[in-house]
Amino acid sequence: MPAAHIDPDFVRMLPKAEVHVHLEGCFSPSDLASLAAQHGEPLPRPVEQLFDFAGFDEFLEFLSWSCGLLRTVDDVAAAAYSYASRATASGVVIADIIVNPTHWASWRGDLAGLIGALDRGFSAAEVDGLASVGLCISILRLQTAAEAVQLVDELIALGHPRVVALSIDGNEALSGRTGPRFADAFRRAGAGGLYRTVHAGESSGPEGIRDALDLLGADRLDHGVRAIEDPSLVAELVDRGIPLGICPTSNLTLGVFPSWQQHPLDALRLAGVRVSVNSDDPGFLAIDLAGEYERSAATFGWSDDTLRAVAATSLDVCFMNNRR
Ligand code: ADE
Numbered sequence: 001m002p003a004a005h006i007d008p009d010f011v012r013m014l015p016k017a018e019v020h021v022h023l024e025g026c027f028s029p030s031d032l033a034s035l036a037a038q039h040g041e042p043l044p045r046p047v048e049q050l051f052d053f054a055g056f057d058e059f060l061e062f063l064s065w066s067c068g069l070l071r072t073v074d075d076v077a078a079a080a081y082s083y084a085s086r087a088t089a090s091g092v093v094i095a096d097i098i099v100n101p102t103h104w105a106s107w108r109g110d111l112a113g114l115i116g117a118l119d120r121g122f123s124a125a126e127v128d129g130l131a132s133v134g135l136c137i138s139i140l141r142l143q144t145a146a147e148a149v150q151l152v153d154e155l156i157a158l159g160h161p162r163v164v165a166l167s168i169d170g171n172e173a174l175s176g177r178t179g180p181r182f183a184d185a186f187r188r189a190g191a192g193g194l195y196r197t198v199h200a201g202e203s204s205g206p207e208g209i210r211d212a213l214d215l216l217g218a219d220r221l222d223h224g225v226r227a228i229e230d231p232s233l234v235a236e237l238v239d240r241g242i243p244l245g246i247c248p249t250s251n252l253t254l255g256v257f258p259s260w261q262q263h264p265l266d267a268l269r270l271a272g273v274r275v276s277v278n279s280d281d282p283g284f285l286a287i288d289l290a291g292e293y294e295r296s297a298a299t300f301g302w303s304d305d306t307l308r309a310v311a312a313t314s315l316d317v318c319f320m321n322n323r324r
């Protein structure tokens, strides 16, 4: 692939949406060290080693420790504002952010309080001219069917305008096949007017993606990249216009693909799948969205027109940009 000339300012200024990012994964080690100091909590290990994890599950457990540090409305509102501010610096004008209530120990039993605090931060960001952010409230793959239904029923009863979608995340490899378990919750979410986004095809293969489509009614897939293993599935994604929220650095860090060159982002795009570029857990990965666009363009030789087209797709597929 010829090395394309990439103008970092052009990439950064390009208006774009981010559609796959977890608020839980947005904290840097120094963010967490200052929150811990503020609340008198000891760090589990020195700040330089805070993100040394043995594997994906240890990472997911750490998210609960991190979010356990956000105890007040001000803590949560500041985290929301801070995401909008950093996203805006990467050219994001609108975003859908995933928040999984299971990680937020101080807010257990107070979903309305958590959403209200997030809304305060995102509303303040909008007033300041920063990116507009919608919430995708997420089920953890290890939860029960009853817990998932309860979450959806609460979300629908709440009817908060900031909430645009139901999501599901966590480790599919560990939880096994859970599509059937969550079908009822996702059906209720759809009937209640929420969009549906599903983590699949990261720690699961094509079979996880099929369940996301057939059982969970996914409007969009988070990752979805392992569809590349099944050409008939790629054809279905194209035919049905199902968008993928792709996060290349996250996939390389978790070992889903061995290198940028072997990542299927461009192969999927060229096959006609609606792909967007996203950061997933930018605090943990120490990346920003503009950098992900730059690395994608450099790896795959993207022209300015291709960059514009990918950014345009991200805006088209953003739930917050297509509010019901
Ligand atoms: N939660 C936070 N980051 C995640 C990821 N990359 N996959 C699944 N669940 C997550």
Ligand code: ZN
Pocket: 020, 021, 022, 169, 199, 222, 280
């Ligand atoms: Zn994710």
